[in-house]
Amino acid sequence: MNKKIISVAISAALVLTPMSTAFNSYGQENIKEEIKKDEKNLNLTLDDAIQIATENNYILKGLQVDLEAADLSLDRAKHNERKINKGQDKLDDARDILSQINAALSNPLLPPEQKKVLEGQKQKVEEGLKGGEGSMDLAIEDANSVIANKLNIDVDRVLAVNSTTELMTTMADLQNEVTKDGYLIAQKQIGLLTRQKYYEVIKTEKIENLKKIALERATAQYNMAKNAYDAGMKAKDDVLLSQAQVNLMNVDYRKACMNRKNAEIELKKVMNVDLDKNINLVQDFTTTKLEADLEAGLKQGSEKRIEIRKAQAQYLVDKLNFELTSGQYPDNTYQYKEAKIKMEKSKVTIDSAAKEVEASIMQSYESVEATADMLAYTEGVVENAKESLEIAEYRYKEGYGFETTVIKNADLQDMAGTMVEVIAAQERLADIEEKVIEVIFNYNLARDKYLNDIGSY
Numbered sequence: 001m002n003k004k005i006i007s008v009a010i011s012a013a014l015v016l017t018p019m020s021t022a023f024n025s026y027g028q029e030n031i032k033e034e035i036k037k038d039e040k041n042l043n044l045t046l047d048d049a050i051q052i053a054t055e056n057n058y059i060l061k062g063l064q065v066d067l068e069a070a071d072l073s074l075d076r077a078k079h080n081e082r083k084i085n086k087g088q089d090k091l092d093d094a095r096d097i098l099s100q101i102n103a104a105l106s107n108p109l110l111p112p113e114q115k116k117v118l119e120g121q122k123q124k125v126e127e128g129l130k131g132g133e134g135s136m137d138l139a140i141e142d143a144n145s146v147i148a149n150k151l152n153i154d155v156d157r158v159l160a161v162n163s164t165t166e167l168m169t170t171m172a173d174l175q176n177e178v179t180k181d182g183y184l185i186a187q188k189q190i191g192l193l194t195r196q197k198y199y200e201v202i203k204t205e206k207i208e209n210l211k212k213i214a215l216e217r218a219t220a221q222y223n224m225a226k227n228a229y230d231a232g233m234k235a236k237d238d239v240l241l242s243q244a245q246v247n248l249m250n251v252d253y254r255k256a257c258m259n260r261k262n263a264e265i266e267l268k269k270v271m272n273v274d275l276d277k278n279i280n281l282v283q284d285f286t287t288t289k290l291e292a293d294l295e296a297g298l299k300q301g302s303e304k305r306i307e308i309r310k311a312q313a314q315y316l317v318d319k320l321n322f323e324l325t326s327g328q329y330p331d332n333t334y335q336y337k338e339a340k341i342k343m344e345k346s347k348v349t350i351d352s353a354a355k356e357v358e359a360s361i362m363q364s365y366e367s368v369e370a371t372a373d374m375l376a377y378t379e380g381v382v383e384n385a386k387e388s389l390e391i392a393e394y395r396y397k398e399g400y401g402f403e404t405t406v407i408k409n410a411d412l413q414d415m416a417g418t419m420v421e422v423i424a425a426q427e428r429l430a431d432i433e434e435k436v437i438e439v440i441f442n443y444n445l446a447r448d449k450y451l452n453d454i455g456s457y
Contacts, residue, residue, distance in 0.1 A: 042279045046198050049271060053194040054187060056272035063183045070179035073172050094129045098122065170320055174313040178306075185306045185455075192452050196445055197267040202281055203441045204260035207434055211253040214430045218242065218249045221393070221422055238419040245423050252430075287375065287440055290447045294365045297454040301361045304455025307353040315346035364450040371443035378436045385429040392425040
């Protein structure tokens with residue numbers, strides 16, 4: 001039996017690799033029907049963006065190699081288990097043969113010639129048995145050393161052959177499961193990150209468009225004030241106020257353009273595509289209501305979250321190690337005590353991971369419910385603010401001076417029917433439109449994070 005090959009194979013097998021219905025819609029314009037990709041342009045749905053990000057992500061590529069390594073480690077562990085067990089069977093057979101030879105040699109009627117032949121056979125069997133037992137002992141010793149190192153056990157101890165192979169295969173099997181879970185959750189996290197960046201681009205695009213419309217409204221209002229002033233119908237301060245509003249709207253619009261471009265760069269980085277590509281998102285900014293069930297989510301999360309599955313896998317290994325160790329060492333030995341402490345520590349880790357997972361799911365659930373309520377409150381507010389602006393503009397044109405809700409809220413009761421009232425209504429509309437987009441954006445993120453936190457992958 002080749003000690004070096006067995007040691008290397010067992011070491012590889014024992015590596016525990018850690019990982020890591022339409023509800024509301026706002027803005028249906030500019031939705032593309034076809035998806036075309038060329039050297040300079042990317043027209044993307046959300047699914048396209050996630051697929052590209054997944055295919056190009058270096059972390060996932062590395063984890064794919066880890067998956068292959070985990071499969072290979074499990075195959076090696078099973079192969080070495082069969083090989084060690086086969087070697088043990090051969091040693092047992094040799095011991096049986098030696099026993100039979102010794103029984104024959106003890107026969108006083110055995111002819112001298114046969115006795116001489118049997119003694120020669122006995123010497124060969126004993127030499128072979130001695131060499132085989134030595135190789136087996138070294139292989140098991142090496143395997144135990146690797147196991148102790150992976151389990152972070154300091155004291156020296158040697159388990160029996162069956163115990164060693166059982167623990168070796170169990171560790172490799174659990175490693176395989178955890179690695180696969182880790183790949184799936186990493187894939188989901190890349191998808192979640194891509195969703196966030198995709199939604200961010202949509203949000204900034206819509207805010208940019210709103211700021212552009214607000215600038216156009218302010219410009220139109222300035223032109224109206226300027227024409228009225230030139231005709232001697234309005235005071236010069238109306239022109240100055242409206243000009244200041246145009247300048248401020250230009251500032252807001254320029255900032256919105258910057259935010260949109262930066263958001264596109266962030267999405268390209270996540271997708272790992274050329275930063276000079278032009279991207280056009282063909283998904284509208286809609287929300288799909290999630291009927292979240294907290295109790296079901298907590299149950300699913302406790303079964304599927306990678307933190308818990310990793311902790312459970314480690315506990316199973318440490319529990320098996322304790323059971324095997326306690327079968328060979330009494331409870332007053334360091335070997336027994338350290339194996340027990342390791343098992344108890346793993347159990348605490350499971351409890352800690354479960355509490356963290358429970359807290360994260362409950363927080364995500366609260367975010368989903370709260371943002372869903374916020375969405376309900378936004379129904380119709382944009383239309384109402386637009387109507388309020390139209391009334392303010394009409395009142396300014398006609399010179400009516402009675403108070404409205406807008407100027408009361410702005411504490412501008414003396415400004416009824418003036419440019420100040422119009423500007424207040426413009427700013428109020430722009431603020432409401434931006435807040436609605438933020439609420440939809442936050443709901444989409446909260447929904448996707450909740451699904452991720454309950455382990456929906």
